[in-house]
Amino acid sequence: MPRELTLADGQLGTTAATLLAGADAPLRGHVDIVFQNTGDTEEIVILTFRRSGGTARRLTRLVLQEDHQAIVRGVSIQPDDTLLGYAGGGSAVDY
Secondary structure, rough: OOEEEOOOEEEEOOOOEEEEHHHHOOOOEEEEEEEEEEEOOOEEEEEEEHHHOOEEEEEEEEEOOOOOOOEEEEEEOOOOOOOEEEEEOOOOEEO
């Protein structure tokens, strides 16, 4: 049965970086991610997903106005999967 997984708090960078690796989730599960734009300009967030070590594919593209947030719900992750993300403005987007 799937379980809820938790991400550590952090900030998105300007290049794709791992937000959650399947190795952190020894059993399959689902993750909900909250992105918060803490800056004073619009930010574009790109979330990609790599299934079983394969090619990273875009999961979603979010446009966050200043001081707004978005929630991505129910992303399924298994032991060999990786969730990556980045934002145009880097340290202005928290998760």
